[in-house]
Amino acid sequence: MRPRRSVLYMPAANTRAMDKARDLHCDGIIFDLEDAVAVASKEQARRNVAAQISAGGYGRRELIVRVNGLDTPWGRDDLRACAQLPINALLFPKVSSRQYVEEIDELLRQQNPDMPIWIMIETPTALIDMEQFAGHPRVQVLVMGTSDLVQELRATHTTDRHNLGYALQRSVAVARHFGKEILDGVHLEFRNSDSLLAVCEHGKALGFDGKTLIHPDQIATANSVFGYSASEEAHARAVIAAWQQAEAQGSGVAELDGQLIENLHVAAADRVIAYAEAQRQSG
Secondary structure, eight states, rough: OOOOEEEEETTTTOOOHHHHGGGGOOEEEEHHHHHHHOOHHHHHHHHHHHHHHHHHOTOOOOOEEOOOTSSSSSSSHHHHHHHTTSSSSEEEEEEOOHHHHHHHHHHHHHHHHHEEEEEEESSSHEEEEEEGGOOOTTEEEEEEEHHHHHHTTTTTOOOOGGGGGHHHHHHHHHHHHHHOEEOOOSOOOTHHHHHHHHHHHHHHHHSEEEEEEGGGGGGGHHHHHSSSSSSHHHHHHHHHHHHHHHHHOOSSSSEEEEEOHHHHHHHHHHHHHHHHHHHHHOO
């Protein structure tokens, strides 16, 4: 189990920021060659990423590179160069068809057959057709691109995200159907800690595994909301102890603090404990 509570986008044109990322307490870093890089800097940014990752020092953090789309002048070169790096995955923007995922898969078979991919859900077409491609074996994680999605829907950003309810819930449901992890989109008001907390709690309640971030100041909040506290871990262990005691007495149900405990609660408790242990390992 790998925690993905906080996954920080890092502009690949900013070598100073990438240097500082080695000391940040995020679970993952997305080195961004796409939106965060000007056209004139695309090739230099690709070289920056290769140099930074090859230099190492990022510890247990999961390392991902967001490449440019294959329909751009830089996408295929990004894939060829980054597929050879010691990273955990490549992230592809604006994925909306099975054909596109299969094209990525074919190219990676030639470069690095074992490289997982993360895919961004950020268009209306992706929402409609995602069950056609989200289950592809190479796809490991789905990432919501809520900024682009809001724009393409001609919607507006709201704190409670009521207007994205269908898109977010559908995406989580499809991810769970295929056994994939899914990350919530970024929160653009990075200096507003109250709205960040509210959005993280909303994402956790919907079932997201973590949140993508655009600023280091957002990491602590995401880690707190999407992780498990010592008290939550203790409660999970109490659930399992109560269940084991009930089983020893020949009962199929247990009770803890006035609440009925069944198999599904035990399974959830097992996950909390495993996740909490993984949190400690990731630092």
